[in-house]
Amino acid sequence: MNNPTSHQFVLIGLPGAGKTSFLAALWYMVNQPSADCQLELDTLDGESKYLNEIRDAWLQYKPVPRNRALSEKLVSMLLRNRKTKVPLAVTIPDPSGESFRLQWTSRQFTTQYDEHLREANGGILFVHSDNIAAPLRIDMAEALIESAIAHDPSIVETIDSDGVQSAPKRWDIETSPTQVQLVELLQFILGRDYFRPGFRLAVVISAWDLVDQSVADPSEWVAKHLPLLGQFLDSNTDAFEVSLYGVSAQGGRYASSLFTSGDFKDVETFVKRLIEKSDPLSNWLWDQLDKAAQATLQEGGQSPETFQTVLVRCLNSVLRSAHIFDEARFRGVKLHTETKEELREVLAKKPDLGEETLRLNRQLLEDAFPQNILNTKQFAKEAAELQSKAPERRVLLVGMDVKNRYDITEPLQWLMQ
Numbered sequence: 001m002n003n004p005t006s007h008q009f010v011l012i013g014l015p016g017a018g019k020t021s022f023l024a025a026l027w028y029m030v031n032q033p034s035a036d037c038q039l040e041l042d043t044l045d046g047e048s049k050y051l052n053e054i055r056d057a058w059l060q061y062k063p064v065p066r067n068r069a070l071s072e073k074l075v076s077m078l079l080r081n082r083k084t085k086v087p088l089a090v091t092i093p094d095p096s097g098e099s100f101r102l103q104w105t106s107r108q109f110t111t112q113y114d115e116h117l118r119e120a121n122g123g124i125l126f127v128h129s130d131n132i133a134a135p136l137r138i139d140m141a142e143a144l145i146e147s148a149i150a151h152d153p154s155i156v157e158t159i160d161s162d163g164v165q166s167a168p169k170r171w172d173i174e175t176s177p178t179q180v181q182l183v184e185l186l187q188f189i190l191g192r193d194y195f196r197p198g199f200r201l202a203v204v205i206s207a208w209d210l211v212d213q214s215v216a217d218p219s220e221w222v223a224k225h226l227p228l229l230g231q232f233l234d235s236n237t238d239a240f241e242v243s244l245y246g247v248s249a250q251g252g253r254y255a256s257s258l259f260t261s262g263d264f265k266d267v268e269t270f271v272k273r274l275i276e277k278s279d280p281l282s283n284w285l286w287d288q289l290d291k292a293a294q295a296t297l298q299e300g301g302q303s304p305e306t307f308q309t310v311l312v313r314c315l316n317s318v319l320r321s322a323h324i325f326d327e328a329r330f331r332g333v334k335l336h337t338e339t340k341e342e343l344r345e346v347l348a349k350k351p352d353l354g355e356e357t358l359r360l361n362r363q364l365l366e367d368a369f370p371q372n373i374l375n376t377k378q379f380a381k382e383a384a385e386l387q388s389k390a391p392e393r394r395v396l397l398v399g400m401d402v403k404n405r406y407d408i409t410e411p412l413q414w415l416m417q
């Protein structure tokens with residue numbers, strides 16, 4: 001066998017940018033003899049437990065696990081060109097988005113990332129099409145400017161979702177516009193003493209399936225949503241050689257586990273159960289509600305719509321921020337086989353709070369309150385459509401350099417040119 005040419009790439013992107021989903025779909029495709037992609041697995045090389053785990057989640061239409069620790073998962077694949085059979089060793093560490101967040105918020109750079117960057121032949125920068133913090137335009141900020149001039153913060157009062165007036169929020173570095181943070185991540189790279197101009201950078205706009213159909217290509221999307229990033233790349237063409245991709249790696253939206261108002265039935269009885277703390281779980285749930293919500297639910301004469309609004313807000317917060325399962329709390333609750341399986345998996349993995357725990361939490365509540373919580377899910381129709389597709393046809397790519405829109409390895413091929 002020829003010695004494979006080695007390629008090392010860095011994945012760059014804030015938390016939730018679509019990095020792990022991309023790797024999951026990539027691992028599926030290169031392992032699939034019938035997949036329409038130019039690179040395939042040559043031989044299994046070393047540790048593939050993590051890759052198999054994220055691929056299985058992808059195949060089962062479950063969110064891929066979140067990596068919140070600062071360390072990255074090392075991903076290495078021995079691939080080869082399907083036609084020429086020329087082998088390639090590809091290393092793409094899956095970093096925790098957290099480490100990129102810290103680069104911006106506290107100007108920390110992990111040594112591990114620095115080492116990978118030093119060795120890298122290129123990088124893939126990820127941006128989630130539907131998860132960006134937009135900048136506030138100056139003409140939209142008139143009230144803020146007035147308040148700054150007047151030195152009177154009370155001028156800008158905000159109204160929160162419950163209609164309560166509150167003091168203006170202090171500026172928080174974490175809420176800075178996505179494009180500002182991304183440009184900073186690239187400037188970090190640019191500033192390293194080992195940086196070599198002409199660094200190849202594939203920019204992936206992930207979840208392309210969520211992009212408005214009228215947007216023709218990723219460069220138009222960047223110009224519209226991340227103009228600062230677009231201008232930065234345009235004016236640093238010596239430093240970064242760029243190719244833009246719109247990628248749908250997941251293939252579409254999964255059904256959402258978050259509550260919407262239509263997910264409750266017989267809402268008055270449900271609220272009564274919570275107020276009366278009629279079982280250990282209701283008791284615990286009641287204690288998770290904030291004071292304002294408890295007061296609204298206890299007040300007489302409220303409409304079912306008001307109950308629904310409060311429940312959606314509070315229970316979604318519980319779904320996101322707690323491990324609902326507890327032996328004592330669920331004694332007496334009959335769990336469905338599927339929930340039990342999911343629970344076993346989650347307990348074994350002990351994941352951080354995230355999409356996986358949120359999904360399980362919702363299933364647990366559905367099983368505990370079958371009379372009051374429906375198993376209807378937002379985006380269920382889209383999810384069903386996605387599930388009816390052959391997995392080989394789930395991935396879609398667009399972009400100037402894309403030759404085969406089903407081939408998720410296109411950005412890698414371009415980086416290797």
Ligand SMILES: Nc1nc2c(ncn2[C@@H]2O[C@H](COP(=O)(O)OP(=O)(O)O)[C@@H](O)[C@H]2O)c(=O)[nH]1
Binds near residue numbers: 019020247250251
């Ligand atoms: N609709 C859609 N959602 C996606 C796609 N890729 C990722 N997502 C969602 O985007 C979120 C973040 O993805 P993830 O791969 O975990 O991002 P990471 O934090 O950068 O590794 C998850 O909720 C995914 O389900 C896609 O192609 N389409």
Ligand SMILES: [Mg+2]
Binds near residue numbers: 021096
């Ligand atoms: Mg990830």
